[in-house]
Amino acid sequence: xxxxxxxxxxxxxxxxxxxxxxxxxxxxxxxxxxxxxxxxxxxxxxxxxxxxxxxxxxxxxxxxxxxxxxxxxxxxxxxxxxxxxxxxxxxxxxxxxxxxxxxxxxxxxxxxxxxxxxxxxxxxxxxxxxxxxxxxxxxxxxxxxxxxxxxxxxxxxxxxxxxxxxxxxxxxxxxxxxxxxxxxxxxxxxxxxxxxxxxxxxxxxxxxxxxxxxxxxxxxxxxxxxxxxxxxxxxxxxxxxxxxxxxxxxxxxxxxxxxxxxxxxxxxxxxxxxxxxxxxxxxxxxxxxxxxxxxxxxxxxxxxxxxxxxxxxxxx
Amino acid sequence: xxxxxxxxxxxxxxxxxxxxxxxxxxxxxxxxxxxxxxxxxxxxxxxxxxxxxxxxxxxxxxxxxxxxxxxxxxxxxxxxxxxxxxxxxxxxxxxxxxxxxxxxxxxxxxxxxxxxxxxxxxxxxxxxxxxxxxxxxxxxxxxxxxxxxxxxxxxxxxxxxxxxxxxxxxxxxxxxxxxxxxxxxxxxxxxxxxxxxxxxxxxxxxxxxxxxxxxxxxxxxxxxxxxxxxxxxxxxxxxxxxxxxxxxxxxxxxxxxxxxxxxxxxxxxxxxxxxxxxxxxxxxxxxxxxxxxxxxxxxxxxxxxxxxxxxxxxxxxxxxxxxxxxxxxxxxxxxxxxxxxxxxxxxxxxxxxxxxxxxxxxxxxxxxxxxxxxxxxxxxxxxxxxxxxxxxxxxxxxxxxxxxxxxxxxxxxxxxxxxxxxxxxxxxxxxxxxxxxxxxxxxxxxxxxxxxxxxxxxxxxxxxxxxxxxxxxxxxxxxxxxxxxxxxxxxxxxxxxxxxxxxxxxxxxxxxxxxxxxxxxxxxxxxxxxxxxxxxxxxxxxxxxxxxxxxxxxxxxxxxxxxxxxxxxxxxxxxxxxxxxxxxxxxxxxxxxxxxxxxxxxxxxx
Numbered sequence: 001x002x003x004x005x006x007x008x009x010x011x012x013x014x015x016x017x018x019x020x021x022x023x024x025x026x027x028x029x030x031x032x033x034x035x036x037x038x039x040x041x042x043x044x045x046x047x048x049x050x051x052x053x054x055x056x057x058x059x060x061x062x063x064x065x066x067x068x069x070x071x072x073x074x075x076x077x078x079x080x081x082x083x084x085x086x087x088x089x090x091x092x093x094x095x096x097x098x099x100x101x102x103x104x105x106x107x108x109x110x111x112x113x114x115x116x117x118x119x120x121x122x123x124x125x126x127x128x129x130x131x132x133x134x135x136x137x138x139x140x141x142x143x144x145x146x147x148x149x150x151x152x153x154x155x156x157x158x159x160x161x162x163x164x165x166x167x168x169x170x171x172x173x174x175x176x177x178x179x180x181x182x183x184x185x186x187x188x189x190x191x192x193x194x195x196x197x198x199x200x201x202x203x204x205x206x207x208x209x210x211x212x213x214x215x216x217x218x219x220x221x222x223x224x225x226x227x228x229x230x231x232x233x234x235x236x237x238x239x240x241x242x243x244x245x246x247x248x249x250x251x252x253x254x255x256x257x258x259x260x261x262x263x264x265x266x267x268x269x270x271x272x273x274x275x276x277x278x279x280x281x282x283x284x285x286x287x288x289x290x291x292x293x294x295x296x297x298x299x300x301x302x303x304x305x306x307x308x309x310x311x312x313x314x315x316x
Numbered sequence: 317x318x319x320x321x322x323x324x325x326x327x328x329x330x331x332x333x334x335x336x337x338x339x340x341x342x343x344x345x346x347x348x349x350x351x352x353x354x355x356x357x358x359x360x361x362x363x364x365x366x367x368x369x370x371x372x373x374x375x376x377x378x379x380x381x382x383x384x385x386x387x388x389x390x391x392x393x394x395x396x397x398x399x400x401x402x403x404x405x406x407x408x409x410x411x412x413x414x415x416x417x418x419x420x421x422x423x424x425x426x427x428x429x430x431x432x433x434x435x436x437x438x439x440x441x442x443x444x445x446x447x448x449x450x451x452x453x454x455x456x457x458x459x460x461x462x463x464x465x466x467x468x469x470x471x472x473x474x475x476x477x478x479x480x481x482x483x484x485x486x487x488x489x490x491x492x493x494x495x496x497x498x499x500x501x502x503x504x505x506x507x508x509x510x511x512x513x514x515x516x517x518x519x520x521x522x523x524x525x526x527x528x529x530x531x532x533x534x535x536x537x538x539x540x541x542x543x544x545x546x547x548x549x550x551x552x553x554x555x556x557x558x559x560x561x562x563x564x565x566x567x568x569x570x571x572x573x574x575x576x577x578x579x580x581x582x583x584x585x586x587x588x589x590x591x592x593x594x595x596x597x598x599x600x601x602x603x604x605x606x607x608x609x610x611x612x613x614x615x616x617x618x619x620x621x622x623x624x625x626x627x628x629x630x631x632x633x634x635x636x637x638x639x640x641x642x643x644x645x646x647x648x649x650x651x652x653x654x655x656x657x658x659x660x661x662x663x664x665x666x667x668x669x670x671x672x673x674x675x676x677x678x679x680x681x682x683x684x685x686x687x688x689x690x691x692x693x694x695x696x697x698x699x700x701x702x703x704x705x706x707x708x709x710x711x712x713x714x715x716x717x718x719x720x721x722x723x724x725x726x727x728x729x730x731x732x733x734x735x736x737x738x739x740x741x742x743x744x745x746x747x748x749x750x751x752x753x754x755x756x757x758x759x760x761x762x763x764x765x766x767x768x769x770x771x772x773x774x775x776x777x778x779x780x781x782x783x784x785x786x787x788x789x790x791x792x793x794x795x796x797x798x799x800x801x802x803x804x805x806x807x808x809x810x811x812x813x814x815x816x817x818x819x820x821x822x823x824x825x826x827x828x829x830x831x832x833x834x835x836x837x838x839x840x841x842x843x844x845x846x847x848x849x850x851x852x853x854x855x856x857x858x859x860x861x862x863x864x865x866x867x868x869x870x871x872x873x874x875x876x877x878x879x880x881x882x883x884x885x886x887x888x889x890x891x892x893x894x895x896x897x898x899x900x901x902x903x904x905x906x907x908x909x910x911x912x913x914x915x916x917x918x919x920x921x922x
Binding site: 037166279 | 526804
């Protein structure tokens with residue numbers, strides 16, 4: 001097991017390297033750079049001033065030199081400064097990480113706490129009107145894009161109740177109530193959207209497990225239905241759900257990028273959108289690095305968790 | 317809830333939205349409590365004046381005069397035809413109200429400032445903040461009480477200088493500074509008095525290569541300081557636009573070199589770089605979220621400011637900004653469409669509407685890349701000009717409230733052409749467009765081109781591009797639209813790798829800034845215009861100090877620009893409307909010269 005974990009951790013490095021290299025290359029394929037992105041239509045900049053700015057930011061050097069310098073800096077734990085704001089990119093990232101993590105945790109708590117009970121319930125009540133209603137609802141949640149739901153909820157919330165989430169993000173440790181007011185809606189939207197897939201997967205795997213011989217045996221032994229469900233059905237049925245959950249993390253990151261922007265949460269996702277708009281390579285690279293690393297760690301945890309849910313699974 | 321269920325919206329959405337919203341509302345609301353003054357009694361004395369072609373507007377101003385406030389309503393009524401009736405109602409003052417101190421003004425912008433060095437960017441994302449903390453040597457007269465300029469007047473007004481002289485050569489400008497102006501009480505200045513040397517060093521900084529505005533101050537030869545309160549600027553040639561540059565709302569902010577040196581490489585990186593002489597002091601920054609400013613108790617213009625604090629919130633999404641306004645969390649909001657305005661007014665009946673009869677000082681439009689041979693044929697460009705329907709833009713996009721523009725925009729009063737003439741110059745004539753295209757040798761569908769638009773920037777320009785595409789296809793052009801992110805788009809335009817682009821061209825309050833976009837080598841000559849006549853007009857007008865004569869030259873340029881379809885087919889401009897919460901008093905509409913209201917004059921009726 002330890003060997004497997006070490007192997008997976010070591011594999012992360014070439015993967016991350018590929019991801020950041022690809023991002024770097026893609027950002028340089030599109031025209032423009034951080035200097036041009038700072039120019040408005042009203043500019044009075046002289047060409048020589050633009051060259052001076054490029055020189056100061058290191059953008060006058062060949063691409064491979066820029067990339068090598070960035071990598072070298074990273075190895076020295078210096079990710080550089082934003083090409084747009086001049087602030088250290090690591091500061092911006094560290095400010096944004098707790099917000100994104102909080103959003104993802106809340107949304108996943110909500111997502112799982114809805115998806116699994118509802119999926120199990122739907123399976124138990126298979127082919128009843130309740131089952132149909134829950135399945136239809138889950139399809140609707142899947143089909144509705146989260147950014148659309150978010151916009152509608154914000155606008156109609158304001159017009160119907162003259163209420164909107166408090167503006168100006170407040171950290172949890174400064175004012176927990178305001179923080180929860182700010183995070184509830186975005187978490188709910190991401191969570192509900194993500195719960196649909198999990199709910200449907202839970203339903204189908206529970207249905208499959210319910211028909212297994214060992215479930216019949218458990219019932220024959222006289223165990224209560226609750227005990228059968230909890231001890232024999234759930235544990236076996238959850239493995240595919242966990243796989244789906246792990247795979248959905250990347251999608252969750254995408255969703256949170258848009259939701260953070262709509263709700264004005266200064267998380268990593270919004271920072272990425274800003275960096276892309278401003279051709280801010282150093283900020284974008286460190287954010288991609290964070291997301292890439294995060295996704296791989298979560299997938300590793302998911303893989304390891306299989307051994308707990310199914311003792312037959314062994315890694316060597 | 318009953319009301320909610322009675323609506324005709326789909327049950328599914330209702331159930332989902334209601335569930336989410338009720339859960340949130342259960343957490344408790346945060347909406348600010350509005351204070352609505354209900355006891356106003358207005359006595360009206362109508363007086364009718366008929367004028368030609370004026371836009372519909374209603375301006376409501378609260379004008380405090382010592383201990384009483386005059387409520388004045390000016391209403392202009394639209395008539396569908398060419399002549400519009402303007403009704404001016406004079407109102408007897410009956411409301412006793414006095415400016416009061418206190419309150420926190422909440423404003424929203426879409427993104428963080430890219431820098432906090434006033435001379436490192438012209439983005440309004442920063443100037444929104446700089447005008448709270450800094451001053452210029454001279455500025456423009458404000459639209460707010462007690463100055464009460466008219467929109468677009470652009471009258472020079474004292475700021476750090478109390479008066480100024482220009483010598484007979486038009487090259488020497490002497491500024492007499494106010495006494496007792498104090499820098500903010502921050503290290504290392506600690507509230508010391510401003511002097512002429514500070515101004516000299518600030519102008520030196522603006523003129524250096526590191527300044528974004530170095531090109532703007534080309535021509536500055538020397539700055540002398542004969543005494544502590546006098547500064548003398550000398551320029552290399554007479555320039556009619558020089559005072560505009562000294563008063564410019566993007567460039568001319570007076571920073572303190574001692575403070576800049578004290579901050580060293582950190583200057584401009586964070587909000588604490590905003591140390592000046594302005595009415596507010598920086599207080600706290602929460603990047604990505606909020607920037608807080610507090611009242612400067614030592615501000616040289618007492619009794620201002622009235623507000624305790626100003627908060628700039630970062631809200632990237634327009635829907636979220638609208639929701640923040642409707643939930644009373646921000647005090648200003650500029651709806652983009654008439655239906656947005658109506659919707660908000662229905663939700664908040666007490667909200668105040670401010671609007672301008674003038675227009676934005678930005679020229680936007682469809683720009684040709686004149687380096688491409690296909691655009692060098694004037695008949696093709698003229699065909700484009702005749703094909704586009706500006707009335708439809710005004711009607712459908714601006715809800716009937718807009719004006720035609722030329723290469724010098726309508727907002728620059730005295731320099732722009734009258735609307736009648738502009739209508740005839742940019743008349744919609746699809747048959748003429750077809751004929752011109754045929755004369756140029758192109759049959760239907762044979763002339764193909766692309767309109768590049770910028771995403772994430774101006775929605776109006778994206779919408780207009782779609783309307784232009786339909787107009788042009790109707791006369792036989794084959795047009796596609798290429799939306800690109802704004803940063804990439806700007807770069808592409810500057811590098812000249814475009815066919816046509818629908819985007820802002822120039823912004824500013826001075827014709828020089830507009831003409832910079834038509835002169836070979838000019839910083840904003842995106843269209844690659846190279847026309848000797850235009851270059852000659854540029855030189856002629858820049859030394860013409862007589863405003864009428866200068867206006868005549870510029871009007872001639874606008875005519876020529878329209879007739880030749882020279883580089884740009886300008887968009888019409890919309891009438892700017894701004895919503896203000898009912899308890900916010902003395903909030904002037906943003907002038908062409910400034911992006912925001914003068915916060916120092918604002919107070920809350922509480």
